[in-house]
Amino acid sequence: MTATPSPTQTKTLTTKTMTMVAAINDALALALERDPAVHIFGEDVGVMGGVFRATDGLQARFGAERVFDTPLAEAGIVGMGIGMGLAGLKPVAEIQFAGFLYPALDQVLSHLGRYRHRTRSRYHLPMVVRAPYGGGVHTPEQHADSPEAILAHTPGVKVVIPSTPADAKGLLLAAIEDPDPVFFFEAIKLYRSLKEEVPEGHYTIPLGKARVVTAGDDVTVITYGGMVEVAQKAADAARAHGIGVEVIDLRTLVPLDTETILASVQKTGRVVIVTEAPRTNGFHSEISATIAEEAIEYLRSPIVRVTGFDAPYPPFTSIEDVYRPNPVRVAKAIRQVMAY
Amino acid sequence: MSKPTAKSKSKTPPKSAAVPAPSDPTAAGAAAYADAQGEMIQLIAPDGTVTQPERLPDVSIRLRLYHLMRRARHFDERAWVLYRTGRMGVFPPYGGMEASQVGTAAALTPDDWLFPTYRDTGAALTYGLPLAQTIAYWRTSPHGWAMPENLKVLPFYIPIATQYPHAVGAALAERRRGTRNVAMAYIGDGGSSEGDFHEALNFAGALNAPCVFILQNNGWAISVPTRSQTRATNLSRRAEGYGIPGVRVDGNDVLATYRVTAEAVQRARDGEGPTLIETVTYRVKPHTVADDPSRYRTAEDTAGWDARDPVLRLRAHLLAEGHLTEEADAEITREIEAEFEEALRVADAYPEPTPAEILDHVFAEPTPQLVRQRAQILAEEGA
Numbered sequence A: 001m002t003a004t005p006s007p008t009q010t011k012t013l014t015t016k017t018m019t020m021v022a023a024i025n026d027a028l029a030l031a032l033e034r035d036p037a038v039h040i041f042g043e044d045v046g047v048m049g050g051v052f053r054a055t056d057g058l059q060a061r062f063g064a065e066r067v068f069d070t071p072l073a074e075a076g077i078v079g080m081g082i083g084m085g086l087a088g089l090k091p092v093a094e095i096q097f098a099g100f101l102y103p104a105l106d107q108v109l110s111h112l113g114r115y116r117h118r119t120r121s122r123y124h125l126p127m128v129v130r131a132p133y134g135g136g137v138h139t140p141e142q143h144a145d146s147p148e149a150i151l152a153h154t155p156g157v158k159v160v161i162p163s164t165p166a167d168a169k170g171l172l173l174a175a176i177e178d179p180d181p182v183f184f185f186e187a188i189k190l191y192r193s194l195k196e197e198v199p200e201g202h203y204t205i206p207l208g209k210a211r212v213v214t215a216g217d218d219v220t221v222i223t224y225g226g227m228v229e230v231a232q233k234a235a236d237a238a239r240a241h242g243i244g245v246e247v248i249d250l251r252t253l254v255p256l257d258t259e260t261i262l263a264s265v266q267k268t269g270r271v272v273i274v275t276e277a278p279r280t281n282g283f284h285s286e287i288s289a290t291i292a293e294e295a296i297e298y299l300r301s302p303i304v305r306v307t308g309f310d311a312p313y314p315p316f317t318s319i320e321d322v323y324r325p326n327p328v329r330v331a332k333a334i335r336q337v338m339a340y
Numbered sequence B: 001m002s003k004p005t006a007k008s009k010s011k012t013p014p015k016s017a018a019v020p021a022p023s024d025p026t027a028a029g030a031a032a033y034a035d036a037q038g039e040m041i042q043l044i045a046p047d048g049t050v051t052q053p054e055r056l057p058d059v060s061i062r063l064r065l066y067h068l069m070r071r072a073r074h075f076d077e078r079a080w081v082l083y084r085t086g087r088m089g090v091f092p093p094y095g096g097m098e099a100s101q102v103g104t105a106a107a108l109t110p111d112d113w114l115f116p117t118y119r120d121t122g123a124a125l126t127y128g129l130p131l132a133q134t135i136a137y138w139r140t141s142p143h144g145w146a147m148p149e150n151l152k153v154l155p156f157y158i159p160i161a162t163q164y165p166h167a168v169g170a171a172l173a174e175r176r177r178g179t180r181n182v183a184m185a186y187i188g189d190g191g192s193s194e195g196d197f198h199e200a201l202n203f204a205g206a207l208n209a210p211c212v213f214i215l216q217n218n219g220w221a222i223s224v225p226t227r228s229q230t231r232a233t234n235l236s237r238r239a240e241g242y243g244i245p246g247v248r249v250d251g252n253d254v255l256a257t258y259r260v261t262a263e264a265v266q267r268a269r270d271g272e273g274p275t276l277i278e279t280v281t282y283r284v285k286p287h288t289v290a291d292d293p294s295r296y297r298t299a300e301d302t303a304g305w306d307a308r309d310p311v312l313r314l315r316a317h318l319l320a321e322g323h324l325t326e327e328a329d330a331e332i333t334r335e336i337e338a339e340f341e342e343a344l345r346v347a348d349a350y351p352e353p354t355p356a357e358i359l360d361h362v363f364a365e366p367t368p369q370l371v372r373q374r375a376q377i378l379a380e381e382g383a
């Protein structure tokens, strides 16, 4: 995997090989160190260091007042975080799995995105909610959901989904420093499966700037999070057949970097969008609509979406992989837009 | 080994409800148990001695409960072995909690409803979920999700606490239809922090729903001890806030769990409304077969609980009273082993699901979109 973190404020070139979960842990430690307002809380994040170890060692290092276990109640976690944010702290909550965010949706939909608006900026919520999401590792029922479109559909909430360790660190620090609420979804599949050089020390990657993973002239493949590596594999295969594929990693869904998307579409005229979320009304549909509205005259082929299906993510291990897009399905879509 | 009774009997609340005391995480479950000794219903002591002879169920019931506990334990033990050899999926063990699950579920008939969580395989087996199907569920085969028509049991609930309001609705429906059937739902100490738990208790009280709510306080919610979960030291008292009876019972004494549950079921059948039963027990095993509890507790803590093993407790009682012989016990072992191996053969023979099955059962009538998506899967993956 190519490491192009493009950090904006790297003070030093020293790097360290890290997994994504280690890079997230590093970002959280830096945030706690730099800003006493930062507090980390959630289920099992304290002594245990989180079920994926994202907060490993943080309670021992920063104390049980800054890093603490809450009772098992997601509405309470997000609701309490809102109160902490109103009163000047920087809450960084962990929801154990994105599929267990649902009890908190009342707080998210009713309040999290509305506070600045309903107080005309007298109050704002510098809150981050982190949640592991997505499939590919044979988790039990409801542990593999991809609910990012629900959040992206909620006014006033930003949505960030990193695809590499270096991006995860820089984006998470930017999210924590952002004055508004940010949902930060972490692909379970990527936590430990890929390692790369991650700059040491503090740096941020601005929210709202997509990353061109690989440049190409024939097809634009737009994706994010756990699907980036899948898209890249398909792009590599296509390249071997002489097709130039430009892979764009959105990094953030809100704000959306339409500039990078449109520049690429104007160049290639062919678009494949890849997500593992359910088909109907997914964020892929928003991207597709944006391109249709703003660049339809450049299109040489219909847009193709490669997505999950209109069924719950299957808990049936032996057929689970049918649901989640794989490089073969993406490669087929690339051939399809080329052949049109 | 840790002598729980010697540990803090004090009810001094922790400094902050949200802040755990990592210096002494092992005391949590044991201390909860010690706190509860005086206040919880117990019919036989950990060594099998009878403490409340007048409330003992009939011998035939005691023997039935013993058989059911042995059967539940055998499943738990075999599941571990099968997991290690790749013949079972990730499984949340309940070994050590059999009295809490078997004694409660045994008070139901198949006309009653059962809403189990992932922890409650022992309860579901007791209620009547067939072994082969239960194996299939934990192997994540779709066969495990299709519940038998003659039972009113739902697939194990994975999201915490969501089952509680469902039980209220099912119970209310039974009442509206004029039956005497009840609904039983399980939850953990951790789950009792969720809003759904509290809303359900309040609904059930307000609407006089024939529900029996089992709250298994096993000391832990993954890594969080009950005393960090809540400042309350007696979870059964939560019932008071909703105007319904709350009962606290020794969750490792199957005769006690059976007795109090049977009484609660009777009250519900008679139209006297819901009951909350806290079974005080302990999660001796890891959270799941894939969990490493050494990150948050010591082995010494769990060892104190082995001495309260619910199966050995009833066994000691039955042997001492002459209701069980070593030979009869060996015969039970043979019986449950044979039953399990036969079920395993049945489960092994279930056909593997086909790829397009991921789209089955979304609607009664698939939408045009699902029809297209199915065609796509058939074209890409084959039938």
Ligand SMILES: Cc1ncc(C[n+]2csc(CCOP(=O)(O)OP(=O)(O)O)c2C)c(N)n1
Binding pocket: A043, A072, A074, A096, A100, A103, B119, B158, B159, B160, B187, B188, B189, B190, B191, B192, B218, B220, B221, B222, B283, B287
């Ligand atoms: C809504 C929701 N939040 C979080 C989880 C993740 N989770 C699974 S089990 C568990 C702990 C549950 O503890 P408890 O209720 O005491 O039940 P036990 O596991 O001890 O039986 C957590 C946090 C979940 N499954 N659902």
Ligand SMILES: [Mg+2]
Binding pocket: B188, B189, B190, B216, B217, B218, B219, B220, B221, B222, B283
């Ligand atoms: Mg528990």
